[in-house]
Amino acid sequence: MSLNGQTAVVTGANCGLGRSVAELLARAGAHVTMVCRNRERGEQARAGVQRAGAAAGAEVRLELADLSRQTEVRALAGRLAASLPAIDVLVNNAGVWLHRRQLSTGGFELMFATNYLSHFLLTHRLLDPLTAGRGRVVNVGSHAHRYGDLRRAGLEAIARGEAWRRGFEAYGNSKLGNILFTFESVRRWGERGITANTLHPGTLATRIWRGNLSPRARLMGMTRSLLPRPEVGARAVMRLVDDPARDDVTGRYFKLEREESAHVQAYDTDLARQLWERSLEWTAET
Template identity: 50%
Template sequence: MKDLSGRTCAVTGANSGIGQKVAEGLAGYGATVIMVCRNRDRGEAARSKIAARVEGAELRLRLCDLAALDDVRRLARDLSSEHSRLDLLVNNAGVYRAKLEITADGFEKTMAVNHLAHFLLTHLLMAPLTAARGRVINVSSAAHTSGHLRRAPLESIIRGDGDYDGFRAYGDSKTANILFTRELARRCGDSGLTVAAVHPGAVATRIYNQNDNLSSLIVRLFKPLMRSPASGARPCLWLATRPDPDRMQGRYFVRMKEALPQPDARDDQLARRLWELSARLTGTYDGAADVQ
């Protein structure tokens, strides 16, 4: 059994699917787990479920709608004031939208939740993360291959201009997760922070079955072949506890194996441009400086 007692870990989207099982696994290792959830009732229900399964689990529920950047800022402020050290941030929450939705901040929703919110949250938690020489795990997907970030100016993709395709938008956001991982690793220098991206496998969760008949049908058909959420959580838990963080820095894993992402997702120029644009759109800073 791994021992994370005395460590503090935050997991976004911790009330459902993979995130809930990651939270449960981390609690089982003895960590204090901050469960970042959008909805209080769903968050409390997940917290009770984990508490019933893990004796003595230290679970803190924090609410945040990741589709709203101001809410992300408020969450980061609260977490930074409560925790001077953060050992692990699992950027797990994710959405797939079959139809175009634009957030109140003016961004395409998949990109806003899956990429921009996590970019901003990570940036704003950099002080407690580096103080702990912590880890960031970005939950990407093998479906990043359906993305095509070089088809149009990045800002117009992030703003949802032009024609919309749900699978492509999801792939774009998951490509962004990998590019963010690479660029963050490059900027980390010797701050001690480690960052990796992971595809957790095809997992039977709610992600595809909430918005259109086609994706619901596909999930129903393939559900018997898909992994359980507990199995989907295993790669994150493995990365969270690997004794050799240097060997995961900036890399992409398919389950527990390092893998080569599609060409767009290993384009370092694109990674840099996406970082600078994301910094501007989230109002963090000009993106030119290193993280340290």
């Protein structure tokens, strides 16, 4: 599969996994839009990715949005849809891992809002360009979805952070949301030719735990130098969008490059339908 000249959008692209994915896409000749929330960090990363993709003729653009704010996601989607009539690859990657309950401006638990709901909304708003392009969607999940439990309390209480117990469980809930969304989107949008897969990118040497004071995050911080580089996870993302053998693969969960079964709740179609319908209400989508 040649990505040369194809159009790709990557969220959370200024560092870590997203930056690495953007770089590999650009090296493969794709025109990449990097979605970041901070202009300075974003511009610095964009310049680096542009340099990496220069030999392949990649054009690299920066779009700014704080994805935890739905007004910014809608504005972002509007700009993307206006400037990109066809989107070949969408990597919904941005994410946070917090140890304390925090709420977004819209009143959602911040990891739920950033990791899951923003990407639900963004992908909905990009349906037309995804349908017009190859429409290969990768939702970055995590092994931690196994610590989530979207059946323990009502979806509303989980989304609003009212059922909060532990940071890692709430992070797991947001990632379980990504996986349920992936599988349900295949049932709803498969006929449009859009594929969607999700993966655990490995435990990587990134800054995901910065500001997270939980013992688990402190341990990750201390062992960071021993962890694989983000490129390892980025190569697994790339296989899902540029390997001809994976072009028809859809609705699957991978641990790096190997397909695995996800947590049993990820296959609960009733839960997936409920989450989808509630997410439409939470985002005021139709």
